[in-house]
Amino acid sequence: MTTDEGAAAGRPDGLWGGRVETEGMAAAVIDADGCVAGWTLGAQRLLGYAAEEVIGRPFADLLAPTAAAQLRHRRGHRLEGELRISRLAARDGAPRWLAAFDPHPDARRRLASDRLALLSEASTRIGTTLDVMQTGQELADFAVPRLADYVTVDLAESVPLGEEPLARLGRDAGRIPVFRRAGVASIHEGIPEALWDRGEPVFVPPASPFTEVLTTGRSYIEPMLRKSLGTWLRCDPQRSRVIRRTEMHTVMMVPIQARGAALGIAVFVRTDNPAPFEQDDLVLAEELVERAALSLDNAHRYTREHTAALALQRNLLPARLSGGPALEVTSRYLPADLDHGVGGDWYDVIALPRDRVALVVGDVVGHGIRAAAAMGRLRTALRTLADLDLPPVELLTSLDRTVGRLTQEDADSPGATVSGVGATCLYVVYDPAERHVDIAAAGHLPPVVVGPTGVATVTEVPPGVPIGLGLGHFESVRIEIPDGSLIALYTDGLVEFPTEDIELGIRRLAAALAHPRLPLEELCDRAFAARRTPSLSDDTTLLLARTGPAGAHRHPDDRAAPDDA
Missing domain, CATH: 3.30.450.40 (GAF domain)
Structure with a gap:
């Protein structure tokens, strides 16, 4: 701390009683009682106090109780530096002093360090x-x-x-x-x-x-x-x-x-x-x-892409399902959360000749608009092949070839950067006259079948290979389905969780569906509620169909679903 009796002679009286600018200097005017009578903008910037907070207070309140020259910052920490006290000449003759503070370089570095720490914290909180x-x-x-x-x-x-x-x-x-x-x-x-x-x-x-x-x-x-x-x-x-x-x-x-x-x-x-x-x-x-x-x-x-992909996917999925005279059907679809984006799940119910019905559930690899668009192409291709009334194995084989051909055509386009489409699919054809279903899978999870007595069974189906790999090797199985049975097709978002084996998720789903006489919508609620934790990273799809005698489930307004692909 230094004192200069004449350095401030002639200092303008405008310093007294308020906040003023004195060329950026951090200074305070002190009256005869030792209280702050003036406060510069430089002092406000350095110590954080506005003039209204310090005018009239003892200047000693701003000093830290140490031998070194230290001032208290408004936030509580101390600033070291050189404090210079100069006598002011005033027209009224009252003694006043100018206390100017020059912070130590370490103090400046501390302020800069505090700022960097604040910005670093912001990067983790925002x-x-x-x-x-x-x-x-x-x-x-x-x-x-x-x-x-x-x-x-x-x-x-x-x-x-x-x-x-x-x-x-x-x-x-x-x-x-x-x-x-x-x-x-x-x-x-x-x-x-x-x-x-x-x-x-x-x-x-x-x-x-x-x-x-x-x-x-x-x-x-x-x-x-x-x-x-x-x-x-x-x-x-x-x-x-x-x-x-x-x-x-x-x-x-x-x-x-x-x-x-x-x-x-x-x-x-x-x-x-x-x-x-x-x-x-x-x-x-x-x-x-x-x-x-x-x-x-x-x-x-990401929000815009998520919204666009969701709208595209919902427009490509069937607006209304009908199982004709043979099946009562319903579906439930829940898209992935915003952080992961919309996936490529799809489902369909297709009317076939002789009152037969095809049930389809599939899942395209990936998320976002590309996955939704690929899903739309697959659904269209599958519906076209279903119109040919091909057996399940032949249909999946033809679908695999079609997807491979489309992918190659895209790759041959000028400037194209197209990767192959990978998708799983489960294709089930129900014949009400023969009371059986033919099932073929392309890398997809097996269906769950619940008999009229409430016994749930996970049907063993050769898993096959995903669509789009060009391998085209599939097998089918045929099982008997009595009237009043429930058939459930689903995607892995409903049963797969990182902390457990997928078989546990499938068994949990089967237990939730083991009530074949409940309304289908209530069964959907039970299936989704039975999930251990909601799937955040993948879409979740469930397609339910209940068998019955011809005409038992037909509504007067029901008609065969048109080809809306």
């Missing part, structure tokens, strides 16, 4: 899933209260939430962007600052910092928000009322951008914390948003 809404909320939660008292994350083309997606943000002059709230957090219970909840569209004034940030792609900072109440907020009475009621006094708006596209905007506000935002705060906010933007963009793109 973007933990491929869900747009969750990622937006993680950004808001992380910034409160570390940086702000209230944070919103508003995005364009967010999760549809049962509606059509919002239009993507553009930079056209005069265009009013539309947002959907993806994240919101506050230090106050109930979030009284929020005008819109998560998932709701957010209004943005056409002439406001929001549109300015999106048009220019540059962040916006307003250290003293109250100065703007007569400008752009004049056209936004709702926000004006909330600002006055919650005492918002400083704001930052940061664009969320990735790969050159504007995804939305993050808004940071302080209410209880009296310190206004400064340039260092804005730099930190931009770094946080930049780290979150890539996760948001990945989640956004």
Whole structure:
């Protein structure tokens, strides 16, 4: 600590009694009672205290009780450096001093280290899933209260939430962007600052910092928000009322951008914390948003692909199933979760001559739009071959050749990068006149058959090889099926779990279905409820058919299913 009696002579009286800028110097004016009478912006940046928090307090409260020159930071840690005390000349003759603090280089390094640690923590807390809404909320939660008292994350083309997606943000002059709230957090219970909840569209004034940030792609900072109440907020009475009621006094708006596209905007506000935002705060906010933007963009793109694949798959699957006069049928399909994407499960019920019915369940390897498109091609090809009324073995052999030929044609296309289609399939033909079924499998799981007395059996079927490998070796079995029996076809998502053998899952399914007289929908519920844990990485499909005498299950409106492939 050093003292200079004349260094501050002639120092302007404007330092006294408030916050001023003195060329970035971290300094305080001390009155005759030893209390803080003035506070520079440099001191606020260095120690975290706003002028309103220190004016009138003893300067000694800011000193750490050590022999070395140390000041207390607002967050509790200490800063070492050189403290210089200079006598000030004042017009009223009252003694005053200027206390200037020059932090030690180690203190500066500590501040930089704290910042890096904060950003490192952000990388583990933001973007933990491929869900747009969750990622937006993680950004808001992380910034409160570390940086702000209230944070919103508003995005364009967010999760549809049962509606059509919002239009993507553009930079056209005069265009009013539309947002959907993806994240919101506050230090106050109930979030009284929020005008819109998560998932709701957010209004943005056409002439406001929001549109300015999106048009220019540059962040916006307003250290003293109250100065703007007569400008752009004049056209936004709702926000004006909330600002006055919650005492918002400083704001930052940061664009969320990735790969050159504007995804939305993050808004940071302080209410209880009296310190206004400064340039260092804005730099930190931009770094946080930049780290979150890539996760948001990945989640956004994945959500769009997942939605498109799901819509494609649902459009390719049969809208209505009919087993004709011989079978009562129903199905249950559950797509994989968002993190893994839609798979290639498919099922079908096909009317054949002489009241026979073909039951089909298959699973294309992979996820996403490519798997859904491959599933559609397989289902179309199989329906075409079924119209030829081929025995199950011949049908699977022809299907394997057809898929191989289509794959080769795709690979021969200019610039094509097509890999072979791999799929499993189970094809079952029920003959009500003979009371039997013919079954052939192409690498698929065997069916479960429940007799009218409730005895469940896992039918032994030669497994065969998946479709698309070009090997074309399949075998079939024929079993007797009495009236009132239940036939269950399914995909591995219903019975396969990482922690147990798949045979246990199949036996659990068989036990759940061992109630042949229950309604088929109730049996579907029992089968899905019996899963040890829901399958997150694969689609889950179940097709149930109950046999009966001719005409027993025909509904007056039932007709043979048209070829809707």
